[in-house]
Amino acid sequence: MVSRNPQASGExxxxxxxxxxxxxxxxxTREHLTPNEMDKLLEAVKKFGRESCxxxxxxxxxxxxxxxxxxxxxxxLRWSDVSLEDGSIYVRRLKGSKDSTHPLQGDEIRALRRLQxxxxxxxxxxxxxxxxxxxxxxxxxxxxxxxxxxxxFPIHSHMMRHSCGHYLASKGIDTRxxxxxLGHSNIMHTVRYTQLSANKxxxxxx
Numbered sequence: 001m002v003s004r005n006p007q008a009s010g011e012x013x014x015x016x017x018x019x020x021x022x023x024x025x026x027x028x029t030r031e032h033l034t035p036n037e038m039d040k041l042l043e044a045v046k047k048f049g050r051e052s053c054x055x056x057x058x059x060x061x062x063x064x065x066x067x068x069x070x071x072x073x074x075x076x077l078r079w080s081d082v083s084l085e086d087g088s089i090y091v092r093r094l095k096g097s098k099d100s101t102h103p104l105q106g107d108e109i110r111a112l113r114r115l116q117x118x119x120x121x122x123x124x125x126x127x128x129x130x131x132x133x134x135x136x137x138x139x140x141x142x143x144x145x146x147x148x149x150x151x152x153f154p155i156h157s158h159m160m161r162h163s164c165g166h167y168l169a170s171k172g173i174d175t176r177x178x179x180x181x182l183g184h185s186n187i188m189h190t191v192r193y194t195q196l197s198a199n200k201x202x203x204x205x206x
Contacts, residue, residue: 029153032162035170037151038065048146052129055118057142059111060126060134061160067091067102068164068182071136071143071157077125079116084109097183165193 033041042065045058064074072094081090087104104112112125120131127133140157147155161182168178179190 031159032166033151033155033159034163035167038163038167040150041147041155044150045142045146049142055111056115056126057146059108059115060139061143061146062108062111063125064157064160065164066105066108068161070094070161071140075124075126075134075136075139078123079125080123082112082125084112084116091183093183096185098180098185100180100183102181162193165190166196169193169196 042058042061045061046054048054049057060074063069063077064071067089069077069091070093073092076092076094077089081092082104083089084104087109088101089104090099090101092099115125119125119127120129122131122133124133126139128138143157143160144155165178165182168181169175173181175187175190175194178193179187182190184190
C-alpha cells in the first residue's frame with residue numbers, strides 16, 4: 001500500500017493548498033500548536049515584518065490564541081467590544097457559534113492599551129497605518145509568513161483557534177466550559193480537543 005503522507009513519500013506539499021485539507025495536502029500531521037510552539041510563534045511575530053506593525057501583529061496572534069478567534073472574528077473586533085477597565089472582551093462569533101464575554105489577562109490589557117495609543121483612530125482594533133481595518137486575508141497572510149520555516153511545518157491562522165481548544169483541554173477544563181468559551185453550538189466540535197488531550201491519562205502510572 002502506498003503511503004498518502006507526503007512527508008513519508010517525499011512529495012512536496014503544493015503551495016496555496018487550503019489549510020482545511022489536512023496533512024495529505026499540506027505536510028502537517030496535526031492542526032494545533034503546543035504551548036511551547038505558540039510561545040515561539042508569539043516571539044517570532046515580535047520580530048517579523050515592519051517594526052511599526054510588530055506590536056499590532058503580536059497582539060492579533062495573542063488575542064486569537066487566548067480567545068480561540070477565527071480570523072474573521074479577529075478582523076471584526078471593535079473597541080466597543082473591549083472594556084479595559086473591567087478587563088473583559090465581548091466575543092462575537094461567526095458561523096453559527098455562540099457569543100460570549102471573556103476575561104482579559106494582564107498582558108492582553110497592556111497590549112491593548114499600547115495598541116490603542118499607537119493606532120490611528122478607528123472603531124476597529126486592528127488597522128493599517130491609514131486606520132483602515134485589516135482584511136481577513138492580511139491577517140491570515142501575516143500569520144502564515146511569520147510561521148514559514150519556524151517549526152518545520154506550515155502554520156495557518158485557524159491553528160490559533162485549535163491551539164486554544166487543545167490548551168484548555170490539556171489544563172483539565174471540562175468539555176462544556178470549553179464549548180461555551182469557543183462558542184460551539186454542537187458539543188461534538190469540542191470533544192475532539194478533549195479526546196486528544198493527554199490530561200485524561202495522567203497518573204495512570206502512579
